[in-house]
Amino acid sequence: MITFETILNRHSVRAYLDKGLSLETIQALEEKIEACNKAAKLHFQLVTNEKTAFNGILARYGKFSNVSNYIVLVGKKRNLIKQDIGYYGEELALFAQSLGLNTCWVAMSYSSHCVKKYITLEEDEAIYSVLALGYGKTQGSTRKSKTIEDLSVVDSEMPSWFIEGMKAVQLAPSALNKQPVRFYLKGREVKAEALGGGYSQIDLGIAKYHFEIIASKENFVWNEE
Structure with missing residues (x-):
């Protein structure tokens, strides 16, 4: 169950431990991804134990390190698709937090060329964002917010x-x-x-x-x- 405490404790994390996801955790993520995909006709896909997407200049510039698991936020090009990407992507981020994982929304600091090798991209679909996840070296930190x-x-x-x-x-x-x-x-x-x-x-x-x-x-x- 997602609570205010889940939201409060979730911060963006860019540096991860060299620790793989358990089969139980992967299964839980896959089931949640399937539910989100079904709810909004999306095509989110989990990639695990894969380091090339976050091993380039953009990732280093974005201060990402040791990212080997991520969810690719894919959907068909349509009206309001970006809102759905944000809504259901954040549902996944907070679900991952509830599993003891850390996450970070990523717009550009990854290699789309590498990502496309590990996913299925149908006609009229696009990658809108990527959600890096894993066990963070830290739990992240609070940022200043508007009132x-x-x-x-x-x-x-x-x-x-x-x-x-x-x-x-x-x-x-x-x-x-x-x-x-x-x-x-x-x-x-x-x-x-x-x-x-x-x-x-x-x-x-x-x-x-x-x-x-x-x-x-x-x-x-x-x-x-």
């Missing part, structure tokens, strides 16, 4: 469920830690939007997952207009 007031607009006093959801949004990872999202509350309706940037739609999907899992869908409805 709830900076991340939201409300038409009245914030209810407690909205505040708790926004606390989770504050902890959502984003490209360059820019947090390019804003949440609007009107009655029980919540609208979330990206504020622009190359990865902002993925960042929005990540933030929406954080909000939804903590605010609880019984308290609100999404306004998708």
Whole structure:
């Protein structure tokens, strides 16, 4: 079960121990990946014990070391695909955290040429991101976040469920830690939007997952207009 504590304890980790994943852990990840793929018609794929994708100049520049396991976030090119990549990719990141693993969202610091050797890429599909995972040398560290007031607009006093959801949004990872999202509350309706940037739609999907899992869908409805 994913809790606020799971979110609070999950930080981006780029350096990993030389420790393989157990068969039990791999099976749990595969089952979760299958569930995410089925839920949103995605094609996420787990690659294990493979070091070439994070062994080049880009990985070293990004300060990645000893990455040998990763999830390739693949989907068909369609409307809202990037939000789904963020939403379900973060579901996997937090699930991995609950298994005692560490993760890091990776946009560019890997070799797509190497990755493509280990996955199946169907027609009209693309790689949108990669989730590095394994046992970190550290548990990562907390980064500065925008305030709830900076991340939201409300038409009245914030209810407690909205505040708790926004606390989770504050902890959502984003490209360059820019947090390019804003949440609007009107009655029980919540609208979330990206504020622009190359990865902002993925960042929005990540933030929406954080909000939804903590605010609880019984308290609100999404306004998708």
